[in-house]
Amino acid sequence: MRIAVVGTGYVGLVAGTCFAESGNSVVCVDIDQAKIEGLKRGVVPIYEPGLEELLARNVRDGRLSFTTSYAEGIARAEVVFIAVGTPPGEDGSADLKYVLSAAREIGRHITGYVVIVDKSTVPVGTAQKVAAAAREFAQHPFDVVSNPEFLKEGAAIDDFLKPDRVVIGADSKRAAEIMEELYAPFVRTGNPILQMDIASAELTKYAANAMLATRISFMNEIANICLRVGANIDNVRKGIGSDARIGSRFLFAGVGYGGSCFPKDVQAIVRTAAELGYDFQILKAVEAVNERQKRLLVELVQQHFGPDLRGKRFAVWGLAFKPNTDDMREAPAIVVIEGLLAAGARVTAYDPEAMDECRKRHLGDRIEYAEVPMAALDGADALVLVTEWNEFRRPDFEAVKSALKTPVVFDGRNIYPRATLERLGFTYYGIGC
16 A cells, blocks of 8 residues: 655654555654765664664665645545654643645645544544645545554654554544555454544543553552552552452553653643633642652652662662653653752763753763763762663662762662662662552
8 A cells, every 4th residue: 555654753764664564655744954864875764673774674675755735746646644743732632734735734734535544642633624624725535543552762663563452433434444454454363343433533532541651650649648658559569460350460650651642642631621611620630649750769769768868879770661661751850850950969961862851952061971881870879760671770889889878779760679789788769668
């Protein structure tokens, strides 16, 4: 099938590459000339395990190409995906200007019947707006479909190639059949393609992320109770996770969620509800809990060392909002480090992938960066772990203790066994354990 993908951000690049991998002819369109030129040379602008190799293979084999020209990208396309950004506005609502601009350009350049697919995360009612925008210029018939993405950063390739479900919102039988044919190779093991109305599909993505965010904030609240009563959140997690009605996933306490999806989508659904005259109280609380949780590690540091941290230096392991990505959007590490700096401390940080991102877009030269994890520890007053990269899980604790000025660990993801560290002479602070 001939596919065009408008937008070469995280979703667009993964989708375009994976569609090409399944044998389709894919053109990715983006107005960013520098990004497109880089992609033509094989320079992938994001870190996602497996993406660079997959992209290079499909470019080499002629199934995947890149352009800044809508005319070139959309000519003869049968399906056109809109995968541009929907950043939150000041009021938390999703900003659709890029989506609607793309829709107008698609309408202007289609050369025959196409299915226009909303792949970007958009609020209910967006498909109608996309159709109206495309109709301003379209000289050929088209249908608009909602096809939300459910990709986890760090596992996006596997999620796309082996989805646990595909959601398609369509009001046209013709468009629905084309989408089902397109996705058939990805669900050969029997996972469902869920056909539904457009509004339900648009709401499904927000509802899924809101539910996952709610589970995280709920467990963080329970962890904070554990701190006060002497309970262990890991035991509580196992106790409730074994209940089949609850399950064990997304029940890990920590320093809060971040990234490009959960914070933005929670805000957007709260705003959508408000526009409909509904007060979404649970999600307001989820958001408030998450913002408070990001400050918890700094509070623990100040409980131990005192409120004035001048003259102290802390090693921070982990900058990305989660492992296996360089994404620092809404990352808890930013709040943690900002809090330490505000209290007068110095920070030396290490992250396997996100340090360039941190330098360029977030903390700049306000902190120091280590080339390897152990270098960050040298002479630091404590280790503050924020992101649970695999390489941090089993360090040489004797070497860690020798490198630190004082053997104190603040474990923001509960990946270290308290008993082991205390036996080795560490003072250990976890989240609810």
